[in-house]
Amino acid sequence: LSFDEFCEWILPYRIGDEPLENWRKFFYQKYSAVLDSLYKGNDMMVAADSLIRFVKRESGYVYSDELSLPHLGALFLQKNCVGYCRESCDLSVYVLRSVGIPVATDFIISAPEAQGGHSWNVIKDGTGIIPFEYDEGKVTQGYDDKRLKGKIYRQCFGKQKKDITGIMDKPEVPAVLKSPYIKDVTGEYFGENSVEVEIDETECGQYAYLGVFSFPGWKAIDMALHQNGKASMKNIEPDVIYVPLASNHNGSLFHTIGFPFWLTDKGLKYFQPEKEVETVELFRKYPLRKWTRFHISEIIGSHLDVSNSLDFRQSELLYMVADTPRVNYNQVICHPQKKYRYVRYQAAADKPARIAELMLFRSEEDTVNLPFKIINGSEPCKGNEKEVKENICDGNYLTYFLSDEKGGYVTLDLGKDEWIKKIVYVPRNDENFISMGHEYELFYQNGPDGWVSLGRKTATEPRLVYNNVPKNALLWLHNLSAGKEEQVFYMQNGQQIFLNKW
Template identity: 40%
Template sequence: MNTKILICLIVLFSACSFNKDKQIEYALDLAGENRPELERVLLHYQDEPEKLAAARFLIRNMPRWYGYEGPLLDSIRPVLVQGARNLFIPKVDVAKWQGVSFYSSVRKTDVQTMTACYLIENIDLAFEVYRKYSWNRNLPFGEFCELILPYRIGDEPLTAWRRMYYERYVPLLDSLYPNGTDVVEACRILAGELKKESYYYNTDFSLPRLGGEFLLDNRIGYCRESCDITTYAMRACGIPVAIDFYSYSPEYQQGHMWSVVRDTTGRFLPFWYTQFEASREMKDDGRKKGKVYRYCFGIQPEPIAGITVATAVPSFFKNRFIRDVTNNYSGTNEVPVPLWKNREPLAYLGVFNRGEWIPIDIAKNEGGEVIFRNVEPDNIYMPVGKDGHELVPVGDPFILVKDSLRFLRPDTTRLDIVRLVRKMPLMPLFRNIQKDLIGGRFEAACRRDFKDAILLYEITDTLQSNLIEVVPLHQGQFRYMRYVAPPDYRLELAELAIYSDRDAVQPIELLPLPEMMPVYNPEDLTDGNILTYINLRDSSCAIGFDMGKLTSVGKISFSPRNDDNFVWAGDEYELFYFSGIEGWKSLGKQTAKGRELYYRVPHNSLLWLRNLTKGKEEQVFFAENGEQVFGHEINYRY
């Protein structure tokens, strides 16, 4: 939807908040020739007050919603179908479709295309499960409207998803949890069934949402699609759920979303059916969030009066269909931050992104101080404000540690020596992978069936680097080499090289054994590119290679799946510290001679390491006892 049109709608909705009939009338007027279809729904429920109120809620907010359709989206779907089936998309298809602008497809607005039959079926099925399950007995009607009733999630094409998911999952849930009363247990059971159905995590394409009908049998996408599948299935079964998200991580510079289920006590419990289940202990995947928001179907109040029409405010904060729910995760707090000088009337909570600051929260400038509310602790933040069209620092960077603030103000009279090993924190995904490799074994044999296999090396501890070089435990000559994954863990490796000498000068050509290489693109393991990797779909598996002839094995070199953000020998680096009003200052350039760098840095300073040779991912940190401290490490140190 055009931003100007959206703002006009929001302004109208806000102005008419005292009289919801005017909002209904506005939606009906906007429907144009489709008005009779919406009026037919209202007439249909004239003798059912609760369903009529639900219909009015949907129609009242309908001007906001639309979906994409068209030939481009029709053409990419067969590629996605095969990807979901094979858990793989060929590189030629990725190259063909990766640069296509799918958002140029036809956008169909709901008020002008919605049929009475579709809306009535959606409302009737939603009420059936709302009234059927005892866990909804005390679910407020307003929560029902947001968590079970909505007929769509985002910009997906409209399909009869609710009946499809109802027919597949309601009988299943009833058989597995007959007469169940605990909504969290029902959520766990259904999520467990969803997890049994394979899911291919893929981020190759920038697409509108795929829709319930497509996702019912084609489980492919990234976190958004896994949340959509969850939402369709759970709402079809009367389980009240929503999707929470953060727009930009204070840790690894991406957004993320996951599902939440409303407990009967009113708490929202996070879960992500492919990774972790709902728990009343609020367990999640450990990712840093900063600020958390929830997608809503109905329009939400402005957090600060007037910001929706303020031209200088970033568009994210004008979105009236999200709301701040950080307190559900971090509790409530107030973070008073002094500003350098009294600038604009609004200030923002910023997180780092390649030398810039991304705003994730907004607050009023109260005479040179801003109070941010409900902020996740143990992250590095920067207060920022508008300077023309740019967002610039307007105060000192800070860390919220428990109930206290630590400002990172450099003391240039006191220099500390710090050892640097990375320019970016290790994401939870890679931290887990490196831990999950414990127990992996490298074995050699003279027989192709490995019945005479000899252990050359076993991973016995969490890997601390993305390049591991080891000397084999046993000497001898061998023809075949294999890596065996730890029991019950998937096999994920980025690189493997075998050398006939201990100085790693004479590499041995590795020819994949087809019977032991159940993956696509096995060359990704030996292509010299640490960012490509193989990921075997089965656990307790192995990959094998033919070395061509009997040969000695002098050294094994391997890399787990990783982000390539460790310090590399030969690359040129530059370290900066934040000097307050003067901005970033360089502490000099170095060419790495090994896997670490050493710098003298001002005490209590915010630091930023750049690799001038390659790569774009970088994150700020500070030094403590001579070591780097990224955001995810703060809560372990204080």
Template identity: 35%
Template sequence: MKRIILLYLLLSVLSSCSFFKDKQPELSFAMEYADSNKKELEQVLKHYANDSLKLEAAKFLIRNMPAHFFYQQGREMDSIKHILTFTDSHHYLDPKHIQKWGNYSYVDLPKIHDVQIITAEYLIENIDLAFEQWHKRPWGKYLSFHDFCEYLLPYRVGNEPLENWRKLYSATFSPLLDSIYTGSDVLEAANLVRNILKEPQFRHCTAFSLPNLGALYLIDNRFGNCRDFADLFTYVCRSIGIPCMEETNVRHYHTWNVIKDTTGMDIPFWYDTWTTFRGDTRIGDFRCGKIYRKMYALQIEEARKYVAKKRKLLYPYYKNAYLKDVSAAYYKDTLSINLKKKEKGSFVYLSFFDSRQWWSCGVTISQNGVIQFNNVESNMMYALHEYERQGYRQISYPFLFNKGKIEIFKPDTMRSKQVKLYRKYPHSDWSRYYLRQVKGASFEGSNQVDFNNKEVLFRITEESPIAYNSILLPKPVKYQYIRYQASTKQIIDLSGINLYNQGTPVHPKLISGCEPESIKPISKLQSIIDNDPLTYFTAQNPGGQVTLDLGKPKTIDQIVFFSHNDDNYIRPGDLYELFYNDGPNGWISLGRQIADTVYLEYRVPDHAYLWLRNHTRGHEEQAFYIKDRKQIFPISPWW
């Protein structure tokens, strides 16, 4: 199979030469590869014999078809798709489903190639409907035929099942757009579509590894990851004549859309968040290094790499000749670094560290020891790697790249400093949001359940800098009821409240409080006293209350409370290990510690790139460096 696809790629490269141009060897190859399905493809070409433009569109689809396929559906995959629909409006999925299906892998399922099963009826309907919407929309006159073939015409977005989706989507969404917009601004139309798709809410779930879910699933089931978000928007846009494609980073942890504007620019679009405007280049806080677009057609330059003399030495990701490097639309800086020992003509990879490993985001060829990457994201920590069959091997020290300048992080083991570490993973916007909810709240004590006679034990005047907060009271107090009272501007969003007297836990008999935000199992009042930092209680309205009933008046001298958090703070009792990166020597351990408080203390080499591992639990870890005694994470969270 690989040899067949390689031959196809070779023919495609050769067809870029004038000698082969008119003979279209890719089209002939597709016809032969279709085998018994060849007659269906011939029927399509015959159908459009008198329509030159639609004939060219049909040829475009057919000659690029051999490499497109989907995985056999049914059984386990259908079960997991069904389980996704149990994700609630807070993106919660019962852990029992994750435990059962979380390790499922689809990659060994049989592949079904489009060219061998696709029907003439399917292709003709797809082509006719795509042309209809192209000519119907006023912005269509700004879209070239070349761009039409990639942004509107394709019948698939990835490896989803082959489905008759375009007519259904057009019948569903075209009347909706027509009823609210008759203008000619494609971006305004796309923003209106964005608003239409807000209901029902798309529920985000990343618990399973699945191929593209497919248009027929997504129109009825708004569940999946960010790629599935983008797929849904692509289907809708293409069905109503809005030119749309998808882009991603090398981790594939994030995928977003681009809309082809009437100015010719590609405008990033993420339908679940902000409104897009002309000239917009935002993709949120996602750090990518370089950015790639998923194309339907073979990209000749990528194919040349694939059939190059040293193609066996190329990392498999870069052999995908259907990805196009579009970093130039986002990043303008050129990275150039000397690596004298690297031989001319060898592949060198630009990598960043995330989630316990180095991720290659770009490849180039060494030129007499000078390594150059064009259009690279600034303010990122990178390292250079080479690829061997055993995997990547680091060949440089980490370096911070910012607007053309490079700062190399070569650890100075002769000079060191004492640091305090509070996290193993950078804050996300939502984790900071939770920390802010405690500002203005107070803890109160009373021997009356209505708190008519009460004492304010402690008032929280600042945002919490960490999830775990310990309050030592000025003097011991003796009460039956302890109440957490949120401010009138904030909701209760807590993972836990623990009470102590001289270090001994004081356990409440009952807990009561205000209305919860949802009825999901993970968010209930009992979560506040279950000693699990990943369960929590979220109130429905600001100014709520939670009361702990101790059964009778008891003495306490300490209150510990936990904000709703991502569990990436230092957790007392867990085993941690800190590493620094020593370039070609890899990661060097600075020792293990069992945390006995909310931070770890280490002596670290100056100018070191560091990585803190938790050997007890969790998987979210990112590397960082120390600046002004603070942890600086150069890679933001992927969500």
């Protein structure tokens, strides 16, 4: 390392606004001996990997995003490993710097495809930087958490030179963008680039801002000067939806001064609504994450059996889930041979039971489900004691039953023999599908004119249909009844397209 690099990557005695403590000697004495016992080579990545794996096993780190505190002191954090991504990054910094491994924290202000910020660590070796996340418990070359980032900044100890000067006394500039202790490192991840974005200067102040959607509006993640109706945005991640913004003079509220755009391999593409309209079917208001897809797919192979004897020696298969459901509210018409008293829901033999709701109806037309009593079933998963059998009938789509055993089951007693002509099942999900009875409003983004409403609708089925949507528009579906996870999307070949990599 150069001396300047040493001063940034190893030497700093503090990270941010945490209490000052004599932490380095304690951390060095504890972790240098550990590192010596784990690895004696000179490969920076392997050394860091060995130590982070040990610390992750030792710490019992408890993730919680409910804390909103200044940085925790190093000694306190070492003994009380709790917090969100920032605290785990801080712990990695203390540990690795104490044994001479150069490490820093990179972060994003707001995730372009989700909500809120995120941070992770990077170590510096002879090949450049190696990103890693403490939660993964390892340090490997080429790690990528898959999420879109837009703009990436590095937390620094020394003051950094700003491309735009004279902003410290400007109340309209967000505090994070004014910080002299952050450095734009987006180019290190995606290569350097520069784009000229068209803006309406009549609606713009001294600066233009680069924004991404963060419910319930846009959030600035970078800033630029502008002239002749264009703003020059430097080093942005390709294939992310951005919008040019102007500040409403307080550094937290912004309005659009141009159309949404993204940088493709063919150049800039604008989402500028056309006069021609189309009919669209909407099924979600938020990207379908990989873990939600997994949870939903776990219901494949589960089945409902009915019987008039509690031992189910003589039973009839009422329904089996053969494929991944497309929505959370799944209605199935059944044709049983006769009336039955007992119903057993059982997962596939190689999967635990994982279901949020189960409703049974006497006829196809009924809207009031049959009452039942849960009489037996599998135990909830160890460590997940709140995910009990009773959750399948509590009316809450976010609570669910998760069995400890594979092939988990739950048995229901209807009290007497009943016809079961219709069932509704809800797999474990994030409730960002269309919820029946909820009121929604669809908007399209119209550049400097902001969001334009396409009308409100109350869902009567697990989808919404709008027949007045301008083509080539960026859309936002807002749930007026509940929830806070929402993200912009566009239509392509009749499908909702959310930007989503993880």
